[in-house]
Amino acid sequence: MQLSCPMPKLDFDIITLGHGSGGTLTNRLLESGVFNLLANPLLNEKHDGAIFSLEGKLAFSTDSYVIHPIFFPGGNIGELAVNGTVNDLSMCGALPKYLSLSFIIEEGLPMTQFWEILCSIKAAADNAGVSIITGDTKVVEKGKGDQLFINTSGIGTLHPKADIKLSNIKAGDKIIVSHQIAAHGMAILSVREGLEFETQIVSDTTPLHDIVALLLDTFGNDIHLLRDPTRGGVASVLNEIAKDSRMGIVLQESSIPVDDQVQGACELLGLDPLYVANEGVFLAIVSPHIADALVTLLSTQSKTSLAACIGTIVPDHPGQVILHSKIGGKRVVNMLPGEQLPRIC
Amino acid sequence: MQLSCPMPKLDFDIITLGHGSGGTLTNRLLESGVFNLLANPLLNEKHDGAIFSLEGKLAFSTDSYVIHPIFFPGGNIGELAVNGTVNDLSMCGALPKYLSLSFIIEEGLPMTQFWEILCSIKAAADNAGVSIITGDTKVVEKGKGDQLFINTSGIGTLHPKADIKLSNIKAGDKIIVSHQIAAHGMAILSVREGLEFETQIVSDTTPLHDIVALLLDTFGNDIHLLRDPTRGGVASVLNEIAKDSRMGIVLQESSIPVDDQVQGACELLGLDPLYVANEGVFLAIVSPHIADALVTLLSTQSKTSLAACIGTIVPDHPGQVILHSKIGGKRVVNMLPGEQLPRIC
Known part of the structure; x- marks a missing residue:
C-alpha cells in the first residue's frame, strides 16, 4: 500500500486487543504518531475532553461510519467519516469547526491500513478546515467487529444568515x-x-x-x-x-x-x-x-x-x-x- | 425481561439490516417510540444536526462503548454510555448539557433488549440533566458486530471556577x-x-x-x-x-x-x-x-x-x-x- 504520509517506526504490525486497554499499548499507539499527526493545541492537552470557546449559535451532529469495504474507489472510511459529519453540519447551515474521532477497531487490522486511514482523516480535516480535538480508541475481538468502525461528532458555528428548518x-x-x-x-x-x-x-x-x-x-x-x-x-x-x-x-x-x-x-x-x-x-x-x-x-x-x-x-x-x-x-x-x-x- | 418503560406496539421483534437503511424501516424504528421516548425541542427538529446556544467556555468529549456483556450487574451499556460521557465532561470541570447518541447494532438484536437500553439511556440522561439532541442508527450484518455498540459525544459548559489541567x-x-x-x-x-x-x-x-x-x-x-x-x-x-x-x-x-x-x-x-x-x-x-x-x-x-x-x-x-x-x-x-x-x- 502506498501511504500518503510516512508511518512512524513501530514495534507492532497489527492492532491487538491490548491497544484498546487504556494501558501501555494504547499509550504507545497514540504516542507513536497519532497525536503528532493530528496535533493541534486543543488535542495536545490529552484530557478526557477538549475545552474551547465559540460565539453564537452552534450546530452539533454525529454519525457512525460502518462502510464496507473500508477502502473504496474514490476514498476510504477515514475521509468519509470527516466529510460526512462536515456535511451534516453544513446541512444545518453551520461552518464546521471541531470534530471528535472515535475508533472501534477489530483486532488484527494491519497498522499500515490504520495509518493510511489516519492520514486520510488528517488530509480531509485540513481540507474542510476542522480540527480533531478529542477522541477514543476501542479494540474488539476478531469476529466481533469488521475491520474498523469510526464515529465522528462535530460542532460548527451557525452562518449568520442561516435559517434552515x-x-x-x-x-x-x-x-x-x-x-x-x-x-x-x-x-x-x-x-x-x-x-x-x-x-x-x-x-x-x-x-x-x-x-x-x-x-x-x-x-x-x-x-x-x-x-x-x-x-x-x-x-x-x-x-x-x-x-x-x-x-x-x-x-x-x-x-x-x-x-x-x-x-x-x-x-x-x-x-x-x-x-x-x-x-x-x-x-x-x-x-x-x-x-x-x-x-x-x-x-x-x-x-x-x-x-x-x-x-x-x-x-x-x-x-x-x-x-x-x-x-x-x-x-x-x-x-x-x-x-x-x-x-x- | 422486565422493561422499565412500556415498549410501543411494533410489527417487528428484532432489529434487521433494513432498520439501518435510512428508508422506511429506519423511519419506523425511530418513529415507533425512540423519538417520543427521548423527546426534547432540539431533537424534535429531526435535522442532520441540532442547533443551540451556550455561553462561555465549552467542553467536548467522545467515547464509544463496546462493553461485553451489554447487560451486567448494576447497569447496562445504555446508562454506561450516558454516565461515561457525562463523567468525561465532569472531569474537564464542565457541567454536561447535550449528548449525541449513535448506535451500531448487530442485526438480530431483540427489540425488547434495545428498548430496555433506550429506557436506561433516557433515565440516565434525565438523572444527569442532559438532553440527547442528535443521533444516528447503523445496523451491521450478523457476525460483523456484537449486539450493540454505542457512541456518545457530549458538550458541557465549563464551571466558572474550573481551571483543570x-x-x-x-x-x-x-x-x-x-x-x-x-x-x-x-x-x-x-x-x-x-x-x-x-x-x-x-x-x-x-x-x-x-x-x-x-x-x-x-x-x-x-x-x-x-x-x-x-x-x-x-x-x-x-x-x-x-x-x-x-x-x-x-x-x-x-x-x-x-x-x-x-x-x-x-x-x-x-x-x-x-x-x-x-x-x-x-x-x-x-x-x-x-x-x-x-x-x-x-x-x-x-x-x-x-x-x-x-x-x-x-x-x-x-x-x-x-x-x-x-x-x-x-x-x-x-x-x-x-x-x-x-x-x-
Missing part, C-alpha cells in the same frame, strides 16, 4: 440537487459485486461547507432546507420531507442529473438511481424566485457543476412524492422499502 | 480517590467468568457531575486535575499523569479503599485492584491545604462516602509511580502492560 418550506418552493446523483452507492456496489465498467465509478465523498457558505452568503433565508441524500437516496429524503412538512412534492425525472455510466450500472442491476446513496451531493429547497440564480451559481463550482432544479413543493397530495417520468407518465415514489445496499456509509 | 500540578499536591475502587471491572469479570460471590458485586456506573460541581464551588482552582480511572485502572491513569507532568507519584497502599468482597475476588483471580476498571470513581489532584477538607466534603455524599487521600505528587523519580505497601515495602507501579480484561467499557 422544515417549517420554512412553502408551496411553490423549488427543489434543487447540487450534482449528479448515485455515484457513491454505485462505486461501493461495483467493488462489492466485482463489477467492471469502462471507466471506474468513484465515490463523490467531498466536503460541502464552502459551497453552502457561498449559497448562504448570497441567498440567506431564501434557502429553506438543506439535506444530503445519503442512505436511502434522494427518494427517501424527499419522502421524509414531504411527510414531516405535510406538503406534496413533484419531481421531473428528465431534470435529474445522473452520469451515463452510473445510469448504465443502475440499469444493469435493476436499481433506481433515486434510491442509491450519495455523499458529496445535497438537496436545497428554496424560494422560487432565487432558484435559477442558485443553480447558475452552483454550476460555476466544480463540485456542483451539474446542479439542476428537479422539482417543486406543492400543496396537493401532502406527504407524497410524485415523479413525472421521461415518457410522460406519473408515478408515486415511496421511501426505500427495505435495505438496498447495507453499510454504504 | 495537567500543568497546574505541583509537587506536594495530594491525590484523592473519590470512593472504593475496582467494583466495575470485577462486576463485569464475575459475569463473564461465571463467578459467584456471597453478595453480587455491582458496577459503580453513576454520574459524577453534581459532586464535581460541589467541589469546584467549594475549592475552585485548588483542584488541579480530575480524571476517572476507567480502562487500565488507577495505576494506568496515575502513570500517564506522572509521565505527562514529569513529576513522581507516591501512593500509600493502606489508604486505598477497596471493598472486602472486591478485594477477595481480585485475590482469587490474582488481580491487582489498581489495574481494574472503575466507572463512578474519580481521582482528584489538589493543593495540599484543601486535601482534608475535600475528603471530608466527599465523605458526606453517598457516592463518595469512602473517599480517601491515597498519595502525593513528588519532585523525585519523575514519570514513576511508587507504592508504599501495607507491609512496609516499596515497589514501582507501572502502566497496565497488556490487556487485563477487554471490552470493559
Whole structure:
C-alpha cells in the first residue's frame, strides 16, 4: 500500500486487543504518531475532553461510519467519516469547526491500513478546515467487529444568515440537487459485486461547507432546507420531507442529473438511481424566485457543476412524492422499502 | 425481561439490516417510540444536526462503548454510555448539557433488549440533566458486530471556577480517590467468568457531575486535575499523569479503599485492584491545604462516602509511580502492560 504520509517506526504490525486497554499499548499507539499527526493545541492537552470557546449559535451532529469495504474507489472510511459529519453540519447551515474521532477497531487490522486511514482523516480535516480535538480508541475481538468502525461528532458555528428548518418550506418552493446523483452507492456496489465498467465509478465523498457558505452568503433565508441524500437516496429524503412538512412534492425525472455510466450500472442491476446513496451531493429547497440564480451559481463550482432544479413543493397530495417520468407518465415514489445496499456509509 | 418503560406496539421483534437503511424501516424504528421516548425541542427538529446556544467556555468529549456483556450487574451499556460521557465532561470541570447518541447494532438484536437500553439511556440522561439532541442508527450484518455498540459525544459548559489541567500540578499536591475502587471491572469479570460471590458485586456506573460541581464551588482552582480511572485502572491513569507532568507519584497502599468482597475476588483471580476498571470513581489532584477538607466534603455524599487521600505528587523519580505497601515495602507501579480484561467499557 502506498501511504500518503510516512508511518512512524513501530514495534507492532497489527492492532491487538491490548491497544484498546487504556494501558501501555494504547499509550504507545497514540504516542507513536497519532497525536503528532493530528496535533493541534486543543488535542495536545490529552484530557478526557477538549475545552474551547465559540460565539453564537452552534450546530452539533454525529454519525457512525460502518462502510464496507473500508477502502473504496474514490476514498476510504477515514475521509468519509470527516466529510460526512462536515456535511451534516453544513446541512444545518453551520461552518464546521471541531470534530471528535472515535475508533472501534477489530483486532488484527494491519497498522499500515490504520495509518493510511489516519492520514486520510488528517488530509480531509485540513481540507474542510476542522480540527480533531478529542477522541477514543476501542479494540474488539476478531469476529466481533469488521475491520474498523469510526464515529465522528462535530460542532460548527451557525452562518449568520442561516435559517434552515422544515417549517420554512412553502408551496411553490423549488427543489434543487447540487450534482449528479448515485455515484457513491454505485462505486461501493461495483467493488462489492466485482463489477467492471469502462471507466471506474468513484465515490463523490467531498466536503460541502464552502459551497453552502457561498449559497448562504448570497441567498440567506431564501434557502429553506438543506439535506444530503445519503442512505436511502434522494427518494427517501424527499419522502421524509414531504411527510414531516405535510406538503406534496413533484419531481421531473428528465431534470435529474445522473452520469451515463452510473445510469448504465443502475440499469444493469435493476436499481433506481433515486434510491442509491450519495455523499458529496445535497438537496436545497428554496424560494422560487432565487432558484435559477442558485443553480447558475452552483454550476460555476466544480463540485456542483451539474446542479439542476428537479422539482417543486406543492400543496396537493401532502406527504407524497410524485415523479413525472421521461415518457410522460406519473408515478408515486415511496421511501426505500427495505435495505438496498447495507453499510454504504 | 422486565422493561422499565412500556415498549410501543411494533410489527417487528428484532432489529434487521433494513432498520439501518435510512428508508422506511429506519423511519419506523425511530418513529415507533425512540423519538417520543427521548423527546426534547432540539431533537424534535429531526435535522442532520441540532442547533443551540451556550455561553462561555465549552467542553467536548467522545467515547464509544463496546462493553461485553451489554447487560451486567448494576447497569447496562445504555446508562454506561450516558454516565461515561457525562463523567468525561465532569472531569474537564464542565457541567454536561447535550449528548449525541449513535448506535451500531448487530442485526438480530431483540427489540425488547434495545428498548430496555433506550429506557436506561433516557433515565440516565434525565438523572444527569442532559438532553440527547442528535443521533444516528447503523445496523451491521450478523457476525460483523456484537449486539450493540454505542457512541456518545457530549458538550458541557465549563464551571466558572474550573481551571483543570495537567500543568497546574505541583509537587506536594495530594491525590484523592473519590470512593472504593475496582467494583466495575470485577462486576463485569464475575459475569463473564461465571463467578459467584456471597453478595453480587455491582458496577459503580453513576454520574459524577453534581459532586464535581460541589467541589469546584467549594475549592475552585485548588483542584488541579480530575480524571476517572476507567480502562487500565488507577495505576494506568496515575502513570500517564506522572509521565505527562514529569513529576513522581507516591501512593500509600493502606489508604486505598477497596471493598472486602472486591478485594477477595481480585485475590482469587490474582488481580491487582489498581489495574481494574472503575466507572463512578474519580481521582482528584489538589493543593495540599484543601486535601482534608475535600475528603471530608466527599465523605458526606453517598457516592463518595469512602473517599480517601491515597498519595502525593513528588519532585523525585519523575514519570514513576511508587507504592508504599501495607507491609512496609516499596515497589514501582507501572502502566497496565497488556490487556487485563477487554471490552470493559
